[in-house]
Amino acid sequence: MKLEAIELYRLDLALQGPVGTAAGEHRRRPVAFVKVVTDAAVGWGECAALSGGTAVDPPLAAVWEQLAGPAARRLVTSARARGGHVPPAAQVARLFDASPPGRMAAAALEMAVLDAELRAGRATASLAGRLGVPPAGDGGRVPVGAMVGIPADRRAEAVVEAVAAAVSGGAVRVRIKIEPGWDVVPVRAVRAAYPDLLLQADANGSYRLGSEGDDAAERLSALDGAGLACIEQPLPPADLPALARLSRRLGTPVCLDESLTSLRRVTDALRAGACQVACLKPGRLGGLLAARRAQQACRDAGAGAFVGGFFETGFARSAHAALAGLPGFTLPGDLSHPDGYLDANPVAYPPTAGGSVRPYGGPGIAPPPAPGALAGAGAAVVVPAGR
Numbered sequence: 001m002k003l004e005a006i007e008l009y010r011l012d013l014a015l016q017g018p019v020g021t022a023a024g025e026h027r028r029r030p031v032a033f034v035k036v037v038t039d040a041a042v043g044w045g046e047c048a049a050l051s052g053g054t055a056v057d058p059p060l061a062a063v064w065e066q067l068a069g070p071a072a073r074r075l076v077t078s079a080r081a082r083g084g085h086v087p088p089a090a091q092v093a094r095l096f097d098a099s100p101p102g103r104m105a106a107a108a109l110e111m112a113v114l115d116a117e118l119r120a121g122r123a124t125a126s127l128a129g130r131l132g133v134p135p136a137g138d139g140g141r142v143p144v145g146a147m148v149g150i151p152a153d154r155r156a157e158a159v160v161e162a163v164a165a166a167v168s169g170g171a172v173r174v175r176i177k178i179e180p181g182w183d184v185v186p187v188r189a190v191r192a193a194y195p196d197l198l199l200q201a202d203a204n205g206s207y208r209l210g211s212e213g214d215d216a217a218e219r220l221s222a223l224d225g226a227g228l229a230c231i232e233q234p235l236p237p238a239d240l241p242a243l244a245r246l247s248r249r250l251g252t253p254v255c256l257d258e259s260l261t262s263l264r265r266v267t268d269a270l271r272a273g274a275c276q277v278a279c280l281k282p283g284r285l286g287g288l289l290a291a292r293r294a295q296q297a298c299r300d301a302g303a304g305a306f307v308g309g310f311f312e313t314g315f316a317r318s319a320h321a322a323l324a325g326l327p328g329f330t331l332p333g334d335l336s337h338p339d340g341y342l343d344a345n346p347v348a349y350p351p352t353a354g355g356s357v358r359p360y361g362g363p364g365i366a367p368p369p370a371p372g373a374l375a376g377a378g379a380a381v382v383v384p385a386g387r
């Protein structure tokens with residue numbers, strides 16, 4: 001596949017309503033798409049970066065700068081060294097540095113090259129096949145999970161209503177956001193309304209271990225009776241020894257999310273005993289192929305894992321649905337329908353009724369973004385491969 005151009009598009013999407021977390025509120029959801037144009041096929045990739053970033057992820061503007069500058073140039077240079085041919089998807093991530101913007105840019109470009117390879121018929125036509133997902137009799141359907149934020153008015157009834165909407169939208173697992181002072185009440189309210197629901201709580205690093213009178217272990221052990229599948233990122237991401245100490249004191253498994261910024265961090269966390277469950281986000285880890293390696297590391301260590309989301313459009317979410325069929329993903333991923341959180345979803349996503357979703361069968365990762373949606377793209381940048 002000879003590289004002809006790399007194009008970037010930015011869509012200024014919004015969430016249907018504000019999503020509160022312990023680390024701040026999400027409102028708008030601008031999305032960057034990368035289009036890799038080759039002589040054999042066109043491939044699309046979606047950038048995971050959020051408008052304002054997170055504690056460990058760069059904001060979209062920083063990743064856009066990478067994509068439009070050094071990242072695109074590196075792909076062009078690599079192609080030139082191959083007589084103009086795009087490097088294989090499996091080699092794209094290694095072209096980029098391990099900085100957070102570098103990893104997110106790598107993930108978007110790798111996704112686009114994978115998509116082009118699938119469409120060009122160089123590999124299995126579906127992403128699930130390319131990732132080595134074992135064939136399943138039910139078309140490879142994977143269970144669907146959804147996320148519910150902290151309501152602005154802090155009413156337990158509001159969380160129960162949001163969980164009801166998620167369940168009626170097809171979710172068989174719900175993870176609710178918590179923070180110190182907003183934990184026991186919402187968890188117990190949801191549990192009372194849904195005694196059998198697969199339920200998780202996500203603290204986004206907001207508790208502290210050993211704070212006088214406000215100790216994370218004491219506060220969070222109050223949730224032990226609620227039958228949570230896990231408590232996600234209870235402490236700040238960097239301190240793996242503290243997370244390991246906390247996990248020894250809790251009856252509920254500890255899940256890590258923001259701590260897992262690279263495959264190396266995943267293996268460090270598993271080895272430290274800090275991670276019984278992993279929320280693996282391909283965009284943060286540097287791509288779908290890195291996430292595949294990370295789920296294998298979790299599986300080898302006997303830890304659970306699920307595919308985590310960043311309010312993707314139907315494009316990246318379709319990629320995640322395919323990825324989620326790998327056997328290391330033991331819990332339902334963030335695979336709910338984008339129509340449930342985006343004001344306008346530019347890429348079709350399969351129905352999530354019945355608690356599961358059938359990954360897109362190809363060719364490619366998902367249908368390309370709707371031309372009408374791209375016509376309104378706020379900014380497009382073209383990097384010609386010949387330059």
Ligand code: MG
Nearest residue numbers: 202232233257
């Ligand atoms: Mg999280």
